[in-house]
Amino acid sequence: MTNFDLDPHRRLNILTGDWVLVSPHRTQRPWQGQTENINIGTRPAHDPNCYLCSGNERAGGVKNPSYESTFSFDNDFAALLPDTLDSESNVNDLLVSHIESGVCRVICFSPRHDLTLAEMSVSEIRKVVDLWQEEYLKLGSDDSINYVQIFENKGAVMGCSNPHPHGQVWAQRSIPCEPNRELRRMRQHFNKNDSPILIDYLELEMSLKERIVYTNKSFAALVPFWATWPFEVMVLPKRQISNLTEMEDQEKTELADVLRAVTAKYDNLFQTSFPYSSGIHQAPTDGMDYPDCTFHMHFYPPLLRSSTVKKFMVGYEMLGGPQRDITPEYSAGVLRELPDIHFKNDKICNSESL
Ligand code: H2U
Ligand code: ZN
Numbered sequence: 001m002t003n004f005d006l007d008p009h010r011r012l013n014i015l016t017g018d019w020v021l022v023s024p025h026r027t028q029r030p031w032q033g034q035t036e037n038i039n040i041g042t043r044p045a046h047d048p049n050c051y052l053c054s055g056n057e058r059a060g061g062v063k064n065p066s067y068e069s070t071f072s073f074d075n076d077f078a079a080l081l082p083d084t085l086d087s088e089s090n091v092n093d094l095l096v097s098h099i100e101s102g103v104c105r106v107i108c109f110s111p112r113h114d115l116t117l118a119e120m121s122v123s124e125i126r127k128v129v130d131l132w133q134e135e136y137l138k139l140g141s142d143d144s145i146n147y148v149q150i151f152e153n154k155g156a157v158m159g160c161s162n163p164h165p166h167g168q169v170w171a172q173r174s175i176p177c178e179p180n181r182e183l184r185r186m187r188q189h190f191n192k193n194d195s196p197i198l199i200d201y202l203e204l205e206m207s208l209k210e211r212i213v214y215t216n217k218s219f220a221a222l223v224p225f226w227a228t229w230p231f232e233v234m235v236l237p238k239r240q241i242s243n244l245t246e247m248e249d250q251e252k253t254e255l256a257d258v259l260r261a262v263t264a265k266y267d268n269l270f271q272t273s274f275p276y277s278s279g280i281h282q283a284p285t286d287g288m289d290y291p292d293c294t295f296h297m298h299f300y301p302p303l304l305r306s307s308t309v310k311k312f313m314v315g316y317e318m319l320g321g322p323q324r325d326i327t328p329e330y331s332a333g334v335l336r337e338l339p340d341i342h343f344k345n346d347k348i349c350n351s352e353s354l
Contacts, residue, residue: 004327013226014189014197015182020228021316021323043114043163052164054111069124070131071108072169078104080172082144102172103139107131109165116154116165116273118263119342125256132169132280133244133252139171140285147175147284155275157302157310179281183293190292198294202236211332214261214340218254221262223332228322230304230311231269231331233262235297242283242290261340262299268338272307276300
């Protein structure tokens with residue numbers, strides 16, 4: 001029987017089929033609760049030089065409207081272009097390519113340059129959820145769009161170009177690699193068990209409790225059993241929902257609540273504006289039914305020990321596969337215990353209370 005706290009072991013990522021190497025013995029006390037470089041930072045509510053702030057001019061010369069909650073627009077430097085002619089090329093199965101078409105959008109979460117999801121209210125985040133739904137519906141209804149990838153890249157360390165709270169939507173003809181791998185595994189499980197893999201998984205996690213970080217009536221946030229990043233989190237609905245359009249009004253508000261809680265806990269962990277890449281995986285928009293695919297969100301944050309010490313996916317990870325020292329159970333315990341009220345709004349949450 002594996003001792004998950006001591007023995008090096010591999011864990012299966014049931015969504016991708018990959019394995020992660022867990023080496024808990026490498027460190028007796030992985031994290032001692034110290035915080036450093038408290039990086040509260042001050043930004044103006046409106047920055048005249050920000051291309052995402054309301055009323056400002058963007059790089060291409062277009063002026064943003066004076067928006068008051070959320071705002072989305074076509075990316076001025078889009079990675080995908082619509083209306084490309086479909087064509088394939090293949091040289092001896094060695095040089096294989098396929099023309100891709102699509103649309104890239106940028107979504108501003110708030111007109112406030114100085115906020116992030118972590119500091120926004122549930123009702124403000126709810127407007128972001130509504131916009132995600134609108135974009136998914138609108139972009140996905142185009143016959144040439146088969147997948148709508150919604151994501152957020154937050155923090156300079158993640159290559160984010162602007163601290164203004166924003167995310168992106170890339171909608172394209174093909175299903176991208178990551179969701180495609182997951183969809184295959186979801187279908188396999190459904191065919192075998194007649195139930196969606198993530199619904200079965202969440203049921204098990206809710207009974208075990210050790211990896212649960214936060215729950216409300218409709219959603220749960222947990223550190224997956226196979227998490228790769230030190231404080232990776234997955235957000236799952238408690239009932240089968242394959243995409244954003246299937247959510248009831250109350251569920252959209254509860255999704256906003258779980259996003260607020262996870263991002264506030266993240267900021268509280270090292271008392272910093274916690275960087276991450278996050279995104280939604282949901283049903284493709286290719287006109288097929290996906291009873292096996294459960295809407296979910298991934299949060300992949302790079303930080304390991306402090307606001308400045310990040311995990312590098314290098315060496316063995318690049319050549320062999322992902323590896324971690326602190327266990328997902330340990331990380332989940334730390335995140336669970338942290339307040340879900342942002343430290344800037346809560347005087348009780350200071351470095352001593354960590
Ligand atoms: P990131 O911060 O994650 O890099 O996203 C910002 C996006 O905003 C990026 O894709 C786009 C960039 O192309 N952008 C515009 O569409 N217009 C601008 O004026 C600047 C940046
Ligand atoms: Zn701004």
